[in-house]
Amino acid sequence: MPPFPVTSYGIDYMPGDVPGPRARALVERDSQVIVPLGRVYPLVIDHAQGCEVWDVDGHRYLDLQAGIAVLAAGHSHPRLVQVAQAQLARFTHVAGTDFYNEPMIRAAEKLVSLMPGGQGWQVFFCNSGTEAIEASIKLARFVTRRQNIIAFYGAFHGRSYGSLSLTASKPHQRRGFFPLLPGSFHAFYANPYRPPLASDPARVSATCLDFIERQLFTTTCPPEETAAIVIEPIQGEGGYVVPAPGFLAGLRALCDRHGILLICDEVQSGVGRTGTMWAFEHEQIVPDIVASAKGLGGGLPIGAMLARDELARQWAPGAHGNTYGGNGLTCAVTHELLCMVEEELLANAASVGAQLIAGLQGLQARFPQIGDVRGRGLMIGLELIDPASGAPDHDLAEAVMVEAFRKGLLILTCGASTIRLCPPLVLTPAQADEAVQRLALALETCLAG
Numbered sequence: 001m002p003p004f005p006v007t008s009y010g011i012d013y014m015p016g017d018v019p020g021p022r023a024r025a026l027v028e029r030d031s032q033v034i035v036p037l038g039r040v041y042p043l044v045i046d047h048a049q050g051c052e053v054w055d056v057d058g059h060r061y062l063d064l065q066a067g068i069a070v071l072a073a074g075h076s077h078p079r080l081v082q083v084a085q086a087q088l089a090r091f092t093h094v095a096g097t098d099f100y101n102e103p104m105i106r107a108a109e110k111l112v113s114l115m116p117g118g119q120g121w122q123v124f125f126c127n128s129g130t131e132a133i134e135a136s137i138k139l140a141r142f143v144t145r146r147q148n149i150i151a152f153y154g155a156f157h158g159r160s161y162g163s164l165s166l167t168a169s170k171p172h173q174r175r176g177f178f179p180l181l182p183g184s185f186h187a188f189y190a191n192p193y194r195p196p197l198a199s200d201p202a203r204v205s206a207t208c209l210d211f212i213e214r215q216l217f218t219t220t221c222p223p224e225e226t227a228a229i230v231i232e233p234i235q236g237e238g239g240y241v242v243p244a245p246g247f248l249a250g251l252r253a254l255c256d257r258h259g260i261l262l263i264c265d266e267v268q269s270g271v272g273r274t275g276t277m278w279a280f281e282h283e284q285i286v287p288d289i290v291a292s293a294k295g296l297g298g299g300l301p302i303g304a305m306l307a308r309d310e311l312a313r314q315w316a317p318g319a320h321g322n323t324y325g326g327n328g329l330t331c332a333v334t335h336e337l338l339c340m341v342e343e344e345l346l347a348n349a350a351s352v353g354a355q356l357i358a359g360l361q362g363l364q365a366r367f368p369q370i371g372d373v374r375g376r377g378l379m380i381g382l383e384l385i386d387p388a389s390g391a392p393d394h395d396l397a398e399a400v401m402v403e404a405f406r407k408g409l410l411i412l413t414c415g416a417s418t419i420r421l422c423p424p425l426v427l428t429p430a431q432a433d434e435a436v437q438r439l440a441l442a443l444e445t446c447l448a449g
């Protein structure tokens, strides 16, 4: 039970200071001992349930960021808590690369059943998104015996050296860390709202595909030395960008023409977030390798690389491995989470996501600063602009995020000026309405200021 009385605050009213005295004291203690890499806002969580979070001073927040798109079933879902407690009492860890355990096998079976065709895939478990990408890069290089990997401007694939070499969304992520992995190249993502290469908006996919075929392949990156193309089916950190129609299908065809593997990074967009198990399903393509993490663990750390059978079987014993992957506790929770995704969360993400997008489009009609509302399911972005020039308004996006926090709504930004909404997939219709109202208040306050 929450240690504070749970009050239903008025929609525009947050009592007392935010952060309050207990939060301020903890922020100060944190600053003495935790490496200071920059916090987004001073939320100090005390407890949480579903889509609601209470801080240490008793303030209630509606959570539309889910610990950066992680908590697919919301905070502390009773089904996951029960499974975790039972598994914790049984065993937790056995080193899944070296030994066997049933929770790991069940989680992998369930995951494979949710892949295209429901079979013919193998799973490698790790502990995070960046590790899933590292495994994908290594497998692609190993089986093709080629070196080059192509990713996209705006991409975020993680921060370990291989994945960082593909990450290209913000300069501070790379500054100070060069040289990166040789053989890493970048191409243009088919962003329909801000078409790259001054392309005709109707031809944005074709222009971006042509760039790879006619520029990259003919100048710096020979296709016969290219192992893989890595793509987020919806760009996450880069701004919640849904690619123009045909882009993913065009990439699939391009890869097939050149014997290049297609890797989909579903770390943020997968596990039901977009209303389908994987975001690539919206474009009817099938990749060769899929990287998953975030939502997969229901809040526990896990990553997974899924590869087509004939690729995965080529890895020699000892070619890759880790200590914690296939952890019994995490895999038991992952299995239960995947059952929930299949039974209820997919459908809820699709329907409440559509309602939320409609509500945000209503806001767009009121606020010319909302240049674009986009997304699928519960992966939704609002790009904030200067209405006079159409340029991204980074400062406004940051200000709205912080003001929303003061108004009891947890959101994040991404890209140059996008507000991202990635709530737990258990968000209710009433909570979606509440989120739109709180966001409107935050926008009004910022624009008045």
Ligand SMILES: Cc1ncc(COP(=O)(O)O)c(C=O)c1O
Pocket (backbone or CB within 6 Å): 127, 128, 129, 130, 131, 133, 156, 157, 158, 159, 232, 236, 237, 265, 266, 267, 268, 269, 293, 294
């Ligand atoms: C698409 C994508 N790939 C990879 C990662 C890296 O995941 P992790 O932070 O778990 O290493 C992220 C994290 O935000 C991501 O959004």
